[in-house]
Amino acid sequence: MSLDRAAALLDAGGLVAVPTETVYGLAADATSPAAITALYEAKGRPRFNPLIAHVDSLERALTLVYLSSAALALAKAVWPGPLTLVGRHRDTSPVCDLARAGLDTLAVRWPASPAMTGLVTRLDRPLAAPSANRSGSISPTTALHVAESLGGRIGLILDGGPCRMGLESTILADTPDGLVMLRAGALEAERIEALTGQPVQRAGAGAAINAPGMLKSHYAPQSPLRLDVTEPAADETYLAFRTWQGETAGKVLYLSLAGDLAEAATRLFACLREADALGRPIAVAPIPATGLGEAINDRLARAAAPKDN
Numbered sequence: 001m002s003l004d005r006a007a008a009l010l011d012a013g014g015l016v017a018v019p020t021e022t023v024y025g026l027a028a029d030a031t032s033p034a035a036i037t038a039l040y041e042a043k044g045r046p047r048f049n050p051l052i053a054h055v056d057s058l059e060r061a062l063t064l065v066y067l068s069s070a071a072l073a074l075a076k077a078v079w080p081g082p083l084t085l086v087g088r089h090r091d092t093s094p095v096c097d098l099a100r101a102g103l104d105t106l107a108v109r110w111p112a113s114p115a116m117t118g119l120v121t122r123l124d125r126p127l128a129a130p131s132a133n134r135s136g137s138i139s140p141t142t143a144l145h146v147a148e149s150l151g152g153r154i155g156l157i158l159d160g161g162p163c164r165m166g167l168e169s170t171i172l173a174d175t176p177d178g179l180v181m182l183r184a185g186a187l188e189a190e191r192i193e194a195l196t197g198q199p200v201q202r203a204g205a206g207a208a209i210n211a212p213g214m215l216k217s218h219y220a221p222q223s224p225l226r227l228d229v230t231e232p233a234a235d236e237t238y239l240a241f242r243t244w245q246g247e248t249a250g251k252v253l254y255l256s257l258a259g260d261l262a263e264a265a266t267r268l269f270a271c272l273r274e275a276d277a278l279g280r281p282i283a284v285a286p287i288p289a290t291g292l293g294e295a296i297n298d299r300l301a302r303a304a305a306p307k308d309n
Helices: 003-011 033-043 069-078 114-123 143-150 189-196 261-277 293-304
Strands: 016-018 025-029 052-054 083-089 105-109 170-175 178-183 237-240 251-254 282-284
Touching (some): 003 016, 003 114, 016 143, 025 033, 052 114, 069 083, 069 170, 170 189, 178 189, 237 261, 261 293
Parallel strands (some): 052 105, 083 170, 237 251, 237 282
Antiparallel strands (some): 016 025, 083 105
16 A cells, blocks of 8 residues: 555545545545545535544544543544544634535544554545445445446545455434434444443434434445345345355355354445345345444445435
8 A cells, every 4th residue: 555645646635545444435635625525526425414534643633523521531442443423513623614514513533544544644634534435335345346436536546455344433423412323333332331331322313414324325235125034035135144044045145154243244345245246136134233233234224225315
């Protein structure tokens, strides 16, 4: 990976796909309206959908947003890692209005990604970095996925191999009423509760879109998708959660042979892509709703939602 070349492209307003521990991100200078406009256009992303500003330290995060003592304690326990915090935007922050979708809040994350944090350090400014794919489609967990989705639209893809976690970060809003989960992700609710000593609040179904990943239709394959299927049809590709002995499915892909949620999370998007490429309807086995299963089921529900939402 050439971080110096990538930094030069970003400094000139270009776009670079960058590996993180969660998924590949499409990085742009978060302080540049022109760069953020190019990012929205490359992804085909609606401009009312705000972006996450990626940083290389807690200190830099605190130059962008205000965080409560509870949010600050959680950040110290988890960062760098798969946690995004949405806080009130500081007037002195350099992040442009377009990256925030005009909101008075900003989502920030310090990822466990030497590539992303190295670029932030080189540029000495935050990077906006949504998933490196066309908006609404399956998130990328390899450099090849990025090339298939955005090839020719961006300046450079840094290849860091497969992403370790395979699910996007968990997003929490820092509100006067406490921390509220806006998006389930790679940091499990149970771990958050253990760290904070408080139950995790969830945003309601009609919550305003003030963070990524809140659109009803998202992460979607082109093929029709059925969920909680125990008996797939003969023309369906079946995403099985554990060893499956049936014979009706047209093809079986395993999220995890052992029924392991961490493995299923890592393989989810790659399996959806492989199934979609076969051109058959897709059926997915029931996934437990505990631990990482909450985030997996969230992604699957959005993937199966009508695309006109």
